[in-house]
Amino acid sequence: MIKVRIPAQLRTLTGGVGEVPMEGATVGEVLKGLDAAHPGFAERLFDEDGGLRRFVNVFLDEEDVRFLDGLGTPVADGQTLSIVPAVAGG
Amino acid sequence: MCDFCFGPLEVTYDYERVAATISRERVASGPRSIWRYADLLPVRDAAPVDLGAGFTPLVRADRLAAELGLGELWIKDDTANPTGSFKDRVVSVALTKARQLGFKVAACASTGNLANSVAAHAARAGMDSVVLIPHDLEQAKVTMTSVYGGRVFAVEGSYDDVNRLCAELTSEQPDWAFVNVNVRTYYAEGSKTLAFEVAEQLGWQAPDHVVVPIGSGSQLTKVAKGFAELHRVGLLDEEPSVRVSGAQAEGCSPVATAYAEGTDAIRPVKPDTIAKSLAIGNPADGWYALDTIRSSGGACAAVTDAEVLDGIRLLARTEGIFAETAGGVTIATLAKLAAEGVVRPDERVVAMVTGHGLKTVEALAGTVGPTATIAPTLDSFDEAMASHAASTQRSSQ
Numbered sequence: 001m002i003k004v005r006i007p008a009q010l011r012t013l014t015g016g017v018g019e020v021p022m023e024g025a026t027v028g029e030v031l032k033g034l035d036a037a038h039p040g041f042a043e044r045l046f047d048e049d050g051g052l053r054r055f056v057n058v059f060l061d062e063e064d065v066r067f068l069d070g071l072g073t074p075v076a077d078g079q080t081l082s083i084v085p086a087v088a089g090g
Numbered sequence: 091m092c093d094f095c096f097g098p099l100e101v102t103y104d105y106e107r108v109a110a111t112i113s114r115e116r117v118a119s120g121p122r123s124i125w126r127y128a129d130l131l132p133v134r135d136a137a138p139v140d141l142g143a144g145f146t147p148l149v150r151a152d153r154l155a156a157e158l159g160l161g162e163l164w165i166k167d168d169t170a171n172p173t174g175s176f177k178d179r180v181v182s183v184a185l186t187k188a189r190q191l192g193f194k195v196a197a198c199a200s201t202g203n204l205a206n207s208v209a210a211h212a213a214r215a216g217m218d219s220v221v222l223i224p225h226d227l228e229q230a231k232v233t234m235t236s237v238y239g240g241r242v243f244a245v246e247g248s249y250d251d252v253n254r255l256c257a258e259l260t261s262e263q264p265d266w267a268f269v270n271v272n273v274r275t276y277y278a279e280g281s282k283t284l285a286f287e288v289a290e291q292l293g294w295q296a297p298d299h300v301v302v303p304i305g306s307g308s309q310l311t312k313v314a315k316g317f318a319e320l321h322r323v324g325l326l327d328e329e330p331s332v333r334v335s336g337a338q339a340e341g342c343s344p345v346a347t348a349y350a351e352g353t354d355a356i357r358p359v360k361p362d363t364i365a366k367s368l369a370i371g372n373p374a375d376g377w378y379a380l381d382t383i384r385s386s387g388g389a390c391a392a393v394t395d396a397e398v399l400d401g402i403r404l405l406a407r408t409e410g411i412f413a414e415t416a417g418g419v420t421i422a423t424l425a426k427l428a429a430e431g432v433v434r435p436d437e438r439v440v441a442m443v444t445g446h447g448l449k450t451v452e453a454l455a456g457t458v459g460p461t462a463t464i465a466p467t468l469d470s471f472d473e474a475m476a477s478h479a480a481s482t483q484r485s486s487q
Contacts, residue, residue: 005258007257007258007261008260008261008264009091009093009096009261011261018261018262044094044095053095053096054097054377055091055092055095055096055097055098056096057254057257057372059254062247062251064250064358064372066357066358067358067360082254082258084254084257084258085091085096085257086096086257086372086374087091087096087097087098087274087374087375088199088253088256088257088268088270088271088274088374089199089249089250089253089256089270089271089306089370089374090270090305090306090307090308090309090370090373090374090375
């Protein structure tokens, strides 16, 4: 089971819940599963080419998946995937 | 931010209405602070959260210009702000707005300068503050943040880790005003005052070229916006055509790298530089900064840490201004772009020096110090002077 952390802006899609348990072998699979369970995530997270939107960061535990294999990054039971708005800081 | 795509929101104004009331005289009769430009800031308040940010000196830098082979060069000396950096501009705007919106707690993720400013302005406003910083910041920045009595959390991680934590905290603490997260739209507008002041101090004229350090990229884009707005409301007679160039340290240069590669895809990096105030590996406004640089005909370059230290010493030696490492990045990049002919001697150039050197004294350890340590006697002094003169002669041969 993968724990997915949802930012406040997207909790309308999950009925206000901040953490959702999901299954999947890669980051992309987990996020697509999230959209299947709670429709609306895909258009918020992915651009027209199917990549992560510019202003969306996704972290697998402590690491930005852009430093790993992006949406193809393998995930394992017990890990946490966090969706975090990118426009912050500086 | 935009609730749909998470992109940054841009503040717009009723420029016709502003133009109908604003005038050079109205600005000149205002306070000697950023609040003289209140007509072009996103908050109205008779008593803003204010320590006197802004209206810092614009210094003609002929000696530095001569060293760099430039003509008319000016330094915008933002080391003179109340807590020693340009962050006082953005924080004064952000917390004035936050207080109006009913927030009771001022918070931020910071590389140090912002931490200093948020803690100080929160104290001034009687607000609680919660400041999160990387655990390995320069001591002066940590002390200066802590002295104001707010809560300070040193996070075992990089700035990008701290930033991520704060972005997540905004979901859990909706009553806190994270100045550079959930009230960032207002906050960022404060940087326009750098452009407003430069134009006013040049006699209501825009420069030809500005060199701006890049952390998140916000300041750079807002400086460009500031010049454009002044023309739009009639304070500049001619439409400004300001080339905007960006400065980064090589150890954290995602924008300079994208510029050099001719791409608009900014790849996040893991920072490794002494310029900690610019050490943002995943810059929120990087794409916008790159777009501003390219569309204005500017350039973006990166310099080594050794060049940063040279930049700090060069500015201090030629103009008597002691900048922190970010200022060293700006001056070293200015030198590089001047040597490459990108910044030209026929241009009126302004370099943004945005933080005080006392904040980052560690960076200069071992590179500057007393000429000699002597006994309190004339003989000892004479001997040390002679020894120094000899070594100076040797090193100049």
